[in-house]
Amino acid sequence: MNIESIIVGPIQVNCFIITCPVSNQSAIVDPGDDAENILKTIRSKSLDLKYILLTHGHFDHIGAVSEVKSATGAEIFMHKADTFLVQGAALQAQAFGLPAPDTFVIDSFIDDGDNISVGEFNASVLTTPGHSPGGVCFKFENDIFAGDTLFYGGIGRTDLPGGDYRQLIASIKNKLFVLPDSMRVFCGHGPSTTIRREKKYNPFIQ
Numbered sequence: 001m002n003i004e005s006i007i008v009g010p011i012q013v014n015c016f017i018i019t020c021p022v023s024n025q026s027a028i029v030d031p032g033d034d035a036e037n038i039l040k041t042i043r044s045k046s047l048d049l050k051y052i053l054l055t056h057g058h059f060d061h062i063g064a065v066s067e068v069k070s071a072t073g074a075e076i077f078m079h080k081a082d083t084f085l086v087q088g089a090a091l092q093a094q095a096f097g098l099p100a101p102d103t104f105v106i107d108s109f110i111d112d113g114d115n116i117s118v119g120e121f122n123a124s125v126l127t128t129p130g131h132s133p134g135g136v137c138f139k140f141e142n143d144i145f146a147g148d149t150l151f152y153g154g155i156g157r158t159d160l161p162g163g164d165y166r167q168l169i170a171s172i173k174n175k176l177f178v179l180p181d182s183m184r185v186f187c188g189h190g191p192s193t194t195i196r197r198e199k200k201y202n203p204f205i206q
């Protein structure tokens, strides 16, 4: 499995492209902005983009969804509970003084335990509410794409609409910290980490 990361937009979201090298099928996690750059990467490697996987509905994670969808036809997956955030994305962006993302429709709502296959690889969905009500993580083998649930030495903010601090801590403890220590964690912002490192050093969850 190949993982490519592209930092997109003014809030520097980590967008990931996950590819099965055998079939060239791929999935993109959180195309937050910079559609042109994302599409350039997809075209230059002739990737067969099957899915747009959204960890949550915040405007900074969805800005390029519409354009990537139109260019590739990839299916958009998100948890239903974040629909209100996608619908309100223009207002969220405005509050940060940023342009509104183009609108789009979610193709399929995903929930805990759902499986998504990308070529020879399989992703499972873990619901991890707290940063937003419909926050999810996508687990591929020994890698997890955690959106804004867990960061290197940090956790997602819970002061935005639908955020819940206790729920976020419970999600991290009960859904992420039970995973193998060696699991790599690819975060929505900042550097990647491991479950081991965050269990040991994350100051928010001791």
Ligand SMILES: [Zn+2]
Pocket (backbone or CB within 6 Å): 056, 058, 131, 148
């Ligand atoms: Zn967020």
